Amino acid sequence: MRIAPALLLLLAACSDPKEATDRALAAAEDKAADDGRIECAAEGAEAFERVCTMERVKGPEGTTLTIRHPSGGFRRLLVTTDGRGVIAADGADPAVVSVVSGDRIEVALAGDRYRLPATVKGGGR
Structure with a gap:
């Protein structure tokens, strides 16, 4: 049977x-x-690859994303609730966010670029 x-x-x-x-x-x-990997073009890479990992931690300031590069470097981003998406959690370089699609944003930060899942309000523009 x-x-x-x-x-x-x-x-x-x-x-x-x-x-x-x-x-x-x-x-x-x-x-x-689901494996925690995201597309990134880290450390000046031209092409995006799904090689960076992302961890989410909720804290008193909100949700912090730690994105780790294969080389061991990392960036920390703070998820905002004011429509900006994310901002740099530390450091002097600002995070520049652009909408890639209705469920994804691209974040550029000091030569690194990341494609992150996101809920884009008004994504049907």
């Missing part, structure tokens, strides 16, 4: 290979998004 459900799944996947491939790709993207 254990073979029948597995066989049905195999047949279902074979009946529409494109659909099965699309589902597998979507599952892989979901897993990548």
